[in-house]
Amino acid sequence: MPSKLDPNLLKDLVSIISPFMEKEDDRRTLLTLALVNTPILQQITYTGSPEAFTVRMVKQLADHGEVRSGELALLALLKEVAAHAGLEKEPLFEELSSRLTKLSSPSVETVIECPYQGLQAFEEDKKDFFFGRQKVIETLQDKLEQAQFVPLIGASGSGKSSVIRAGLIPCLKHKGWQILKLPILPGVELLAELKRVLSQLFDRTEVGEIYSLIDTEGLQPVIARHVPTFE
Secondary structure, three states, X not given: OOOOOOHHHHHHHHHHHHHHOOOHHHHHHHHHHHHOOOHHHHHOOOOOOHHHHHHHHHHHHHHHOEEEOOXXXXXXXXXXXXXXXXXXXXXXXXXXXXXXXXXXXXXXXXXXOOOOOOOOOOOHHHHHHOOOOHHHHHHHHHHHHHOOOOOOOOOOOOOHHHHHHHHHHHHHXXXXXXXXXXXXXXXXOHHHHHHHXXXXXXXXXXXXXXXXXXXXXXXXXXXXXXXXXXX
8 A cells, every 4th residue: 555645535534533532542442453463553652632643543554554464454443443433334434445445456567568579470469569561461462362372482580470470361361261270380291281280171070081082182172172162
């Protein structure tokens, strides 16, 4: 909790607590019951008028923070005073308790994500950070409208994966294209990898049949037969 209470909250707390702080013995009794032998009790000076004492004491408890795990000193005192106040003032105590709880809740910090990926490729979920390759992306889209296979060739580290994953794929999805979730990675069993990725297009019951058809008929007839939108 901030060391300086909101002036309006401080005023309301003093207004409801000070009537119970008329005598020094009352002050000691209430604070001892509320704070149960915590060190802050030894730091409080119990002299002064009810209002002056209450203002000083409330500020001290606000500065002190928690007296027990998860419980603020001020809330502990407010509960004890409420127990002596009677039912007619219960709504007022609940309202003040709620305001204190909100004040003490940790604020949610905004996490600012770094837009720079270093040597990592930009993935689809980083598309908002990816820019500067719009012309390349538009060219790829145009070529895909004209051909079934469009290679993207470039030196290692030149940004090919980023262009595809964070640039081209989001644009194609926006146009209604069906995009395979898993990329085809190079390896010694390229056809097996291709089968695995293409299986996403079909029901599980069809996967075995699809594998056989790819081996016997080739890829294009299989997709043309099972995916009506393929041309």
